[in-house]
Amino acid sequence: MGAKLKMVGLLTMGALAGALTTIQFTAEARNSYGPLPLEEMQQLAAVFGMIKTDYVEPVDEKKLITDAISGMVAGLDPHSQYFDKKSYKEFREGTSGRFVGVGIEIGMEDGLVKIVSPIEGSPAFRAGLKSGDLITKIDDTAVKGLTLDEAIKRMRGEPSTKVLLTIFRKNENRTFPVTITREEIHVQSVKAKMVAPGYGWIRITQFQDRTVDDFARKLEELFKQDPQMKGLVLDLRNDPGGLLESAVAVAAAFLPSNAVVVSTNGQIPESKATFRATPDDYLRRGGSDPLKKLPAALKSVPMVVLVNEGSASASEIVAGALQDQKRATLMGAQTFGKGSVQTVRPLSADTALKITTARYYTPSGRSIQAKGIVPDVWLDETAEGNVFAALRTREADLDKHLTNGPEAQADAAREKAREEARQKLEEQLAKDKNSVKPLPEFGSADDFQLAQALNQLQGKPVMVSKNMSERKAEANAR
Numbered sequence: 001m002g003a004k005l006k007m008v009g010l011l012t013m014g015a016l017a018g019a020l021t022t023i024q025f026t027a028e029a030r031n032s033y034g035p036l037p038l039e040e041m042q043q044l045a046a047v048f049g050m051i052k053t054d055y056v057e058p059v060d061e062k063k064l065i066t067d068a069i070s071g072m073v074a075g076l077d078p079h080s081q082y083f084d085k086k087s088y089k090e091f092r093e094g095t096s097g098r099f100v101g102v103g104i105e106i107g108m109e110d111g112l113v114k115i116v117s118p119i120e121g122s123p124a125f126r127a128g129l130k131s132g133d134l135i136t137k138i139d140d141t142a143v144k145g146l147t148l149d150e151a152i153k154r155m156r157g158e159p160s161t162k163v164l165l166t167i168f169r170k171n172e173n174r175t176f177p178v179t180i181t182r183e184e185i186h187v188q189s190v191k192a193k194m195v196a197p198g199y200g201w202i203r204i205t206q207f208q209d210r211t212v213d214d215f216a217r218k219l220e221e222l223f224k225q226d227p228q229m230k231g232l233v234l235d236l237r238n239d240p241g242g243l244l245e246s247a248v249a250v251a252a253a254f255l256p257s258n259a260v261v262v263s264t265n266g267q268i269p270e271s272k273a274t275f276r277a278t279p280d281d282y283l284r285r286g287g288s289d290p291l292k293k294l295p296a297a298l299k300s301v302p303m304v305v306l307v308n309e310g311s312a313s314a315s316e317i318v319a320g321a322l323q324d325q326k327r328a329t330l331m332g333a334q335t336f337g338k339g340s341v342q343t344v345r346p347l348s349a350d351t352a353l354k355i356t357t358a359r360y361y362t363p364s365g366r367s368i369q370a371k372g373i374v375p376d377v378w379l380d381e382t383a384e385g386n387v388f389a390a391l392r393t394r395e396a397d398l399d400k401h402l403t404n405g406p407e408a409q410a411d412a413a414r415e416k417a418r419e420e421a422r423q424k425l426e427e428q429l430a431k432d433k434n435s436v437k438p439l440p441e442f443g444s445a446d447d448f449q450l451a452q453a454l455n456q457l458q459g460k461p462v463m464v465s466k467n468m469s470e471r472k473a474e475a476n477a478r
Helices: 038-054 061-074 085-096 148-155 211-225 244-252 314-324 408-431 448-458 468-475
Strands: 020-024 081-083 098-101 104-109 112-118 134-138 162-169 174-181 183-186 190-196 199-204 231-235 241-243 260-265 273-276 303-307 329-332 340-346 352-361
Touching: 038 061, 061 081, 081 085, 085 098, 085 352, 104 148, 134 148, 148 162, 190 211, 190 448, 199 211, 199 448, 211 244, 231 448, 241 244, 241 314, 244 260, 244 273, 244 314, 260 314, 303 314, 303 448, 314 329, 329 448
Parallel strands: 020 241, 020 340, 199 231, 231 303, 303 329
Antiparallel strands: 081 352, 098 183, 104 112, 112 134, 134 162, 162 174, 190 199, 260 273, 260 352, 340 352
């Protein structure tokens, strides 16, 4: 992507980057593999020895082995990964929805970190930081030139330690310092509200350990506000995925008991499974059923599910199940297309292997790997059309992705569309940097796609996509 193009992204500090569907198994030794390839193993040992003796400076043996493992796993597909001590800790924080930091949702704007929203009750919230504030320095380090990930790492740290943020507040045209004490942040992955009389909106930003509990609580609150709910919008846009059991539970909340949600298939026996809308399949780690007290009306209330190119993995499982079971109307854009399951296998107390163990299939038997789920009703991002959609990376664009039939032609078409969109945006930005506005916040009064979802539920005219013809080839993949 060209250096001139600046796009606003959304990231919750501590959240997982990328699309993950994870089942946690205990590690166990497996003796089913055949004899090791002796010649190749000898070559590996020879290279290790040469680096140890001949490299320009001494190299740590443990680092060499760790790098060899990382390279071996990275060569498999985009989602398999070796976790060292640091990355394993970050991964577990991401799936738990807990991390140590200042508590802000952030993006990038003009090379600076932009605060999208402080998390309610967090240190940043209590310090008075506001949506739209720009972070120009983190301690003594200027933010200009840092990536979003680098900025996040500098703001995270150990509990009770302090970080100095220099803030520029545009609407007041002033810069000021704020010292914030880091603490453990509990991220709620579910947001909900009534968006019109009788119509609710519930958004899942990621499928974490506590997502189902938060989801059930938010739904109860919505039905308390209006027990005669006329319609509900489930918003899965830009949801990168998360835990498989959480996805099964969310789908089960809307489906008849025992309905198929998703099936998986791979080499090992554990990967051959069918998950149904039953507590036995989504309460794999025990505990009480958070869905038990939900109103019966939830099984029949008219529904729209909003998806886009950023809806991946676990969110695609939910969308695919509700679509195949004729439970909801899917609206938006074709989803990311991550149709694989990763299993996390601990190697030690501090390290683990995340490895792709299965493909998953929707209730009708569809594999959406590298294809995605096609919505029932196509929507553009705004009333004027799409702004950033063509620029979003999808599974089929990732190097070494698992294939799912002929894809070369579709890949070429996507690459051409992305390049054309990039050039168009850069030309607009060159003429007027304010000509391209970031998309409105999901769930806000300016959310065009949400407005169309409400129109669908209310039986009003819907402004369907103006660009559907550009994606007919991919639509046929459904």
